[in-house]
Amino acid sequence: MKATPDTLTVSVWRGAESGGSFESFEVPNFESQTILDIVAWIQQNSDPTLTYRYACRVGMCGSCAMMVNGVPRWTCRTHVQKVVQDNRVEIAPLRNLPVIKDLATDMDPFFDKWIAAEGLHHPTKSRHDPIEQINPESAARVEAASGIECINCSVCYAACDTVANNPDYLGPAALQRAWTVYNDSKDAGRQQVLDAVSGVGGCHNCHSQGSCAVHCPNDLNPMKAIAGLKRATATSFFRKGSRT
Amino acid sequence: MIRPHRTHTLWFAYILHRLSGLSLALFLPAHFYIMSLALTQPERLDGFLKWTDLMIVKVAEYGLVFLLAVHIFGGLRLMALEWLPWSNGQKTLAAAAVGGAFLISTMFFMRAI
Numbered sequence A: 001m002k003a004t005p006d007t008l009t010v011s012v013w014r015g016a017e018s019g020g021s022f023e024s025f026e027v028p029n030f031e032s033q034t035i036l037d038i039v040a041w042i043q044q045n046s047d048p049t050l051t052y053r054y055a056c057r058v059g060m061c062g063s064c065a066m067m068v069n070g071v072p073r074w075t076c077r078t079h080v081q082k083v084v085q086d087n088r089v090e091i092a093p094l095r096n097l098p099v100i101k102d103l104a105t106d107m108d109p110f111f112d113k114w115i116a117a118e119g120l121h122h123p124t125k126s127r128h129d130p131i132e133q134i135n136p137e138s139a140a141r142v143e144a145a146s147g148i149e150c151i152n153c154s155v156c157y158a159a160c161d162t163v164a165n166n167p168d169y170l171g172p173a174a175l176q177r178a179w180t181v182y183n184d185s186k187d188a189g190r191q192q193v194l195d196a197v198s199g200v201g202g203c204h205n206c207h208s209q210g211s212c213a214v215h216c217p218n219d220l221n222p223m224k225a226i227a228g229l230k231r232a233t234a235t236s237f238f239r240k241g242s243r244t
Numbered sequence B: 001m002i003r004p005h006r007t008h009t010l011w012f013a014y015i016l017h018r019l020s021g022l023s024l025a026l027f028l029p030a031h032f033y034i035m036s037l038a039l040t041q042p043e044r045l046d047g048f049l050k051w052t053d054l055m056i057v058k059v060a061e062y063g064l065v066f067l068l069a070v071h072i073f074g075g076l077r078l079m080a081l082e083w084l085p086w087s088n089g090q091k092t093l094a095a096a097a098v099g100g101a102f103l104i105s106t107m108f109f110m111r112a113i
């Protein structure tokens, strides 16, 4: 058996939106560490000017995603041993988003599209009304629940080639949230959602390549949610057509 | 071209569908042109048909049938994926059933000719 080397060679992307390049660092090869751990090690021990983002470190906040060896991942829950190749790791900022500096991307476009897709709550009741009972087994609730664990990490958005090729495309996470809202019986905005997701950058742009579902760290399936929106928008279109 | 985030089955299914579609689109105009010779210049059509005895053309024909099959099944797969509100398990079973039926019917077909 080969002895594990003492250090790892880590290539880290440095720069801003205007340009940059990879810089190499030697990092201790501890037995159990995450990608976020080695990024933090570099910042604390090699170069304090390295910029990156994280908050919870336990896979809940969705702020730490980066490209690791070309694949988008949540870095706080990605073990180095799982992804290391020939003792090397390459870490870059998330794809499909503007870079602020080094590994920190500007996630505004991602969240703006979330709003543009009407992935918001449209209330049916006020605080003075009694709380509505929801049957967790109803078909609509099961659909809504299937996408509810999204942590807004933008890993799917970075994995999606349609986002890369069409800047207007709302993207897998925003559309999945729209589908969740659409299926929520406490939501009054069903038609608003359908209108928002059937436009130029809407659900019909999706090629069902499924990179979103393959890479989502929470095992969600935005592709399936988008297929739901495709059916719902098509049905509503034909209904409207038959009424006029 | 095949970047790391694309190395998964669904992406390969996507690219196969794209490429088979493009190749068919390139082939079909030539196909219709040659067929039209049957009406306009039957002698030239016979000339073309002699080619089909060549081994290389036989292989090319096999390629075409393959492209057609791949594109048809890829299309059915996409339509099922997007238009049927089934669970993933149900879709896998359905795909396996269609694939199995296709294999068996092709075997009978091959024996018949």
Ligand code: SF4
Pocket (backbone or CB within 6 Å): A159, A160, A161, A162, A163, A171, A172, A205, A206, A207, A208, A209, A210, A211, A212, A213, A222, A223, A226
């Ligand atoms: S399935 Fe659709 S949303 Fe998901 S990665 Fe592919 S194109 Fe993007």
Ligand code: SF4
Pocket (backbone or CB within 6 Å): A149, A150, A151, A152, A153, A154, A155, A156, A157, A172, A173, A176, A215, A216, A217, A218, A219, A220, A222
């Ligand atoms: S769907 Fe998955 S990959 Fe996309 S933002 Fe939500 S948790 Fe992240």
Ligand code: FES
Pocket (backbone or CB within 6 Å): A054, A055, A056, A057, A058, A059, A060, A061, A062, A063, A064, A065, A074, A075, A076, A077
């Ligand atoms: S730091 Fe919160 S998900 Fe990774």
